[in-house]
Amino acid sequence: MGRAFEYVILGGGVAAGYAALEFVRRNGGASSQELCIISDEHFAPYERPALSKGYLLPQDAPRLPAFHTCVGSKDELLTEEWYNEHGIVLVLGTRVISADVRQKTLLTSSGETISYKTLIVATGARAVKLEEFGVSGSDARNVCYLRNVEDADKLVGVMRSCPGGNAVVVGGGYIGMECAAALVTNNIKVTMVFPEKHCMGRLFTPKIAEFYESYYASRGVTFVKEAAVTSMQISAGKVTAVNLGNGRRLPADMVVVGVGARANTGLFDGQLVMENGGIKVNGRMQASDASVYAVGDVAAFPVKLFGGDVRRLEHVDCARRTARHAVAAMLEGTGSVGHIDYLPFFYSRVFSLSWQFYGDNAGEAVHFGDLAPPGDGDGAAPKFGAYWVRDGRVAGAFLEGGSRQEYEAVAAAVRRGAAVADVAELERRGLAFATQA
Ligand code: FAD
Numbered sequence: 560m561g562r563a564f565e566y567v568i569l570g571g572g573v574a575a576g577y578a579a580l581e582f583v584r585r586n587g588g589a590s591s592q593e594l595c596i597i598s599d600e601h602f603a604p605y606e607r608p609a610l611s612k613g614y615l616l617p618q619d620a621p622r623l624p625a626f627h628t629c630v631g632s633k634d635e636l637l638t639e640e641w642y643n644e645h646g647i648v649l650v651l652g653t654r655v656i657s658a659d660v661r662q663k664t665l666l667t668s669s670g671e672t673i674s675y676k677t678l679i680v681a682t683g684a685r686a687v688k689l690e691e692f693g694v695s696g697s698d699a700r701n702v703c704y705l706r707n708v709e710d711a712d713k714l715v716g717v718m719r720s721c722p723g724g725n726a727v728v729v730g731g732g733y734i735g736m737e738c739a740a741a742l743v744t745n746n747i748k749v750t751m752v753f754p755e756k757h758c759m760g761r762l763f764t765p766k767i768a769e770f771y772e773s774y775y776a777s778r779g780v781t782f783v784k785e786a787a788v789t790s791m792q793i794s795a796g797k798v799t800a801v802n803l804g805n806g807r808r809l810p811a812d813m814v815v816v817g818v819g820a821r822a823n824t825g826l827f828d829g830q831l832v833m834e835n836g837g838i839k840v841n842g843r844m845q846a847s848d849a850s851v852y853a854v855g856d857v858a859a860f861p862v863k864l865f866g867g868d869v870r871r872l873e874h875v876d877c878a879r880r881t882a883r884h885a886v887a888a889m890l891e892g893t894g895s896v897g898h899i900d901y902l903p904f905f906y907s908r909v910f911s912l913s914w915q916f917y918g919d920n921a922g923e924a925v926h927f928g929d930l931a932p933p934g935d936g937d938g939a940a941p942k943f944g945a946y947w948v949r950d951g952r953v954a955g956a957f958l959e960g961g962s963r964q965e966y967e968a969v970a971a972a973v974r975r976g977a978a979v980a981d982v983a984e985l986e987r988r989g990l991a992f993a994t995q996a
Contacts, residue, residue, distance in 0.1 A: 560670060560671050560672070561671060561672040561673065561674065562592075562595070562671065562673050562674075563592060563673075563674045563675070564592055564593065564594060564595045564648070564673065564674070564675050564676075565592065565593045565594065565675070565676050565677065566582075566593060566594045566595075566675060566676070566677050566678075566679070566889070567594075567595050567596075567597065567665065567673060567675035567677075567678050567679070568594070568595070568596045568597070568678075568679045568681055569597055569655055569658075569665065569678060569679065569680050569681060569682060569826075570596075570597075570598060570680065570681035570682040570683055570823075570855075570857075571596050571597070571598020571599075571600055571602075571603065571604050571649070571651065571681075572598070572600075572604055572605075572607060572681060572683045572855065572878070573604065573605075573606060573607055573628060573631075573683075573855060573875055573878040573879060573882075574679075574681040574683070574854040574855030574856075574878040574879070574881065574882035575596050575598065575604045575628075575679075575681045575882070576603070576604030576605070576627065576628025576629055576637055576882075577628055577629055577632075577878065577879040577880075577882040577883055578679055578681065578854065578882040578883070578885065578886050579594070579596065579604070579628075579637065579642065579645075579647055580628070580629050580634065580635060580637060581882065581883040581886040581887065582594060582647075582886050582890070583645045583647075585886065585887065585890050585891075586890060588645040588646050589645060589646040589647050590646060591646065593646065594646070594647045594648070595647070595648040595649075595650060595673065596642070596647065596648070596649050596650065597650040597653055597655055597665065597667065597673065598649075598650070598651055598652075598653070599652065599653060599654040599655075599668075600651065600652070600707055600708070601651050601652045602623055602627075602651070602708060603624075603627055603637060603638060603639045603641075603642060603649060603651070604627060604628045604637065605623055605626050605627045605628060605708070606626045606627070606628055606629075606630060606631035606875070607706075607707075607875065608631065608875050609621060609626040609631075610705055610706075610707070610708065610710070610711040611705055611711075611733075611734060611737040611738060611741065612737065612741075612908055613626070614711050614715070615711070615714065615715065615718070615738070615741035615742075615744075615745070616741070616744065617744060617745050617746075620715075623708065624636065624638045629879070631875065631879075632879060650667070650673070653667045653668060653669060653671075654667065654668040655667055655668075655673075655826060656668050657826060658678075658826040658827060658830070659830075660678075660827065660830040660831065660848050660850070660851060661830075662674075663675050663676065663678070663850060665678075675850075676850065677850050677851075677852070677889055678850060678851045678852070679851075679852045679853070679854060679882075679885055679886070679889070680826075680827065680838060680846070680851060680852065680853040680854070680857055680858075681853075681854050681855050681857065681878075681882065682822075682823035682824075682826070682857050683822070683823055683855055683856045683857060683878075684706075684820035684821055684822045684823060684856040684857070684873055685706060685820060685821055685823055686704040686705070686706045686710075686734075686816070686817070686818075686819075686820055687818050687819040687820060687821055688704070688816075689702075689729070689788065689791075689816055689818065692787070692788075692818070694788055694789065694790055694791065695790075695791070696790075696791040696793055696798055696814075697816070699791070699793055699796060699797055699798045699814075700717070700796050700797050701717045701720075701721075701797045701798055701811075701812065701813040701814065702791070702798055702813075702814045702816065703717055703813065703814065703815045703816070704815075704816050704817075705734055705738060705815070705817065706820075714738070714815065717813045718742065718745050718747060718813065719745075720813075721747065721812035721813055722746060722747075723746055723747070723748070724747055724748065724812030724813065725747070725748050725750070725809070725810050725811055725812050725813075726739075726742045726747045726748065726749050726750070726811065726812065726813045726814070726815060727749075727750050727751075727752060727788075727801045727809050727811045727813075727814045727815075728742070728749055728750070728751045728752070728814075728815045728817070729752050729753070729788050729801070729814060729815070729816045729817070729818060730751075730752075730753055730816060730817035730818040730819070731751060731753030731755055731757070731758040731759065731760060731784075732758075732759060732760075732761070732817055732818075732819065733759065733817075733907050734817030735751060735753065735758075735815070735817040736751075736758060736759065736771070736775075736907065736909060737907060737908075737909055738815045738817060739751050739775065739780050739815075740775070740778075740909035740910050742815070743775075743778050743779055743780060744910075747812075747813070748779065749779070749780045749781070750780075750781045750782075750783060750809055751775075751780060751781070751782050751783065752783045752786050752787075752788060752801070752803060752809070753783075753784060753786070754785060754786065754787045755784065755785070756784060756785060757769070757772065757784065758771060758772055758775075758782070759771070762905075762916060762920055762957075763957075764924045764926070764945060766924075766926055766930055766945075767926075767930070767943075767945060767957065767959075769930070769932070770930050770931075770932060770941070770943070770959075771912075773932030773933060774910070774912065774932065774933050777932075777933045778910060783803065783807065783809070786803045786804060786805050786807070787803065787804045788801055788802070788803060788804075789802050789803060789804045790802045791811075791814065792808075798811050798813075798814050799811065801814060820856070820873055821836065822836050822837045822838075822856055822857045822871065822873075823857060824836070824837060824838055824857060827846075827851075830848070831846045831847050831848060831851060831853075832846070832847035833859070834859040834869050834871075835859045835869060835870065835871045836859070836871060837853070837856075837857050837858055837859035837871035838851075838853035838857055838858055838859065839859050839860075839869060840852065840853050840858050840859065840860045841860075841861070841898070842860065842861055842863075842897070842898020842899050843884070843885070843888035843896060843898060843899070844858060844860060844881055844884055844885035844888060844899065845885075845888065852885040852888070852889060853885075854878065854881040854882040854884075854885045855877065855878035855881060855882060856871070856872075856873045856877075856878065857871075858871065858881055859871040860881065860899065860901075861898070862901055862903065863898070863899075863900045863901070864900070864901070864902060864903075864918065864919075864973075864974070864976075865919060870903070872903055872905075874903065874904065874905045876904045876905070876906075877901065877903065877904075880899070880901060881899065881901070884896070884899045902917055902918065902970060902973065902974050903917065903918055903919065904916070904917050904970070911940070912941070912959060912960070913959070913960065914957060914958060914959040914960075915957075915958055915961065915966050915969075915970075916955065916956070916957045916958075917955060917956050917969060917970045917973040917974075918947070918953075918954055918955035918956060918973035919947065919949075919954045919955045920947050920954075920955045920957075921947055921949050921954050921955065922947045922948050922949030922950070922954050922955075923947065923948045923949075923982065924945045924946070924947055925945060925946045925947075925948055925982055925985050925986050926943065926944070926945045926986070927943065927944055927945070927946075927985075927986060927988075927989030927990060927992075928941075928942050928943030928944055928959075928989055928990065929941065929942065929943055930943045940960050941959055941960050942958075942959060942960040942961065942990075943958075943959055943960070944956065944957045944958035944959060944961070944969065944989075944990065945957045946969075946972070946979075946985060946992070948979045948982060948985065951978060951979055951980070952976040952977065952978055952979060953972050953973055953976060953977045953979060954973070954976070955973060956969040956970070956972060956973050956993070958990070961990075964994070965990060965993070965994055968990075968993040968994040968996070969990070969993045971993070971996070972992070972993040972996060977992070977993070977996065
């Protein structure tokens, strides 16, 4: 049993949706047997960030089809009908269990062999499980991860089953932070546990983290920092308490785990060159085998802005842009589409706060604006940020509470590597350094 396509997109997440739209824009649709998307999810591609934001709201929470791609960038809503109308075959609820790059075939869990001339790998990443740290209990009925709609539905169900109860959020990254905010908004008491000295340890400076931790504390969140979960007490299939390495025991009606993600590269181990935990591609998003492109979370690609350093970026904007670039390169043939020139960008929204980050958080951090914890300020919406200065130039910038123009201005300062002659002067000028350049 088998089918053959000119192009196959493996994975049906953010990158797949944006790749499909780019394909249709450039190709005017797909003819029969031209393009197929294979996904083990049961839904057409959707904007994954919605799962930790709108989806968890106590009221008026959006549900599919409202957040299919590409509404996240204010573009067309690609429903299943859209794919049908444009001749794109969606193979949903189907897992690819092996890939043969030399033969250009994929074997699915239903036993079908799907062959391609060109493959776009868009398999994204999966949540790291607590078991990888030697803690068992991930399959308990009230332990939640958050990567897909199924996970989000479980989280909502568990949350609703324990109104006013205690949640332990394991991990201080953006999944933990966004879930903690959503839980509190749903009237659940939250304790966040993580081993680092402060939240968002890979991005925030201690000063920035202090602001958000104080803000969260003012909303009732308790932080247990520099602590690791060592075991969970389980009774009748549910966790009742979480035990920490420092001897503390936290009562729990539910647990949300956000301890990182790993790229889904396994199908191509030993077949494609890997780097930084992803499939290594060139600036056209082409892997070590020229018939394969990789995009989104799974791709490790050269970032021109960082001198061609190969990076793997698990950000939605990166998935959208690398997907579009790969399709452009794939359809236009060798040489006509240049190498991607990507400005790394990441954002988060929690409570009424909203921040954006551009570039690299490397070098000396120079803060600006009012970082006073809530309650200490004048009650106005907070606005502050930081530049990272490396070799006399702005390498990265973070801004909380900016306007569109202000975000564009800090992004532009990073993009052009604005020269910094005097760090004290940069600190004094703050946001104006970017907006009045
Ligand atoms: P994904 O969107 O993960 O899609 C991969 C797809 O491939 C999935 O459908 C998966 O099921 C499928 N798949 C994998 N293996 C197989 C297989 N063998 N067979 C068939 N199908 C397979 N980024 C931001 O910048 N800002 C945010 O605020 C933000 N919030 C987020 C919130 C959540 C809850 C999550 C989980 C992520 C968030 N991200 C955010 C990250 C962002 O969503 C990802 O970077 C983006 O989804 C990556 O797109 P992708 O297409 O590479 O992978």
